[in-house]
Amino acid sequence: MVTKQDADLSRADSLAREIFSDVANKWAFLIIETLGDRTLRFSELRDAVEGISHKMLTQNLRMLERNGLVEREVHPTVPPRVEYTLTEPGQGLRATVDAMCGWTQRFLGDIEAARRRFEA
């Protein structure tokens, strides 16, 4: 028998997985790390996130905005000025991304060694 709770759980699971798929990508992580607790303009982000293209930045910012992870604030001036800031959920994700960065630093040596070992 499938209870209502089961249904809710599997719905939550599939939603979680979908969010996961959205967010578990290199550019999203780098944008979140770069933003930190600052507020940055589109062009500042483009310059700060090394190697990102105009298109990927727009695309990922829309995705993050759609999921409520960044807030987009438009100043109706000319030329336009648009600023991006992490929301509270965004800051929460940032904490986990920070942890992952720490992990990379911590195990850099092991990973390099493993790679050399793997060439064989």
Next chain:
Amino acid sequence: MVTKQDADLSRADSLAREIFSDVANKWAFLIIETLGDRTLRFSELRDAVEGISHKMLTQNLRMLERNGLVEREVHPTVPPRVEYTLTEPGQGLRATVDAMCGWTQRFLGDIEAARRRFEA
């Protein structure tokens, strides 16, 4: 002037970013979560990680092995039996992925709400 330390730092950074790119992908995360502290066979993993194809599983397992995050143990029987386990660095990464899963659960509601708001 570019010191030796600067060079080392930027080398470490680019390596870290490379690792990041390898690992920051949906399938890798799901595999790591699924493995947890268990030891699983190839076919068990394929069944446990919902939706993953034979090919993606192989590809990601190789990548994880190359970076020393999973250990691959071959039992020379017939039919062959190959088991995968997270290494210590792998467990470290798992901790951060766990945190990310917790984050998804915690903010599921906010994210759903944000999405509804975004349709406008």
Next chain:
DNA sequence: CTGTATCCGCTCTGATACTG
């Protein structure tokens, strides 16, 4: 300055078939 749209090459992905 910011954002959308288009084109195009290239990689990623899944399905299938084959080997040990």
Next chain:
DNA sequence: CAGTATCAGAGCGGATACAG
């Protein structure tokens, strides 16, 4: 059972051009 190879389609990502 585990792994590799191949093929074809989808989607990513970069460059460019143009609009508000």
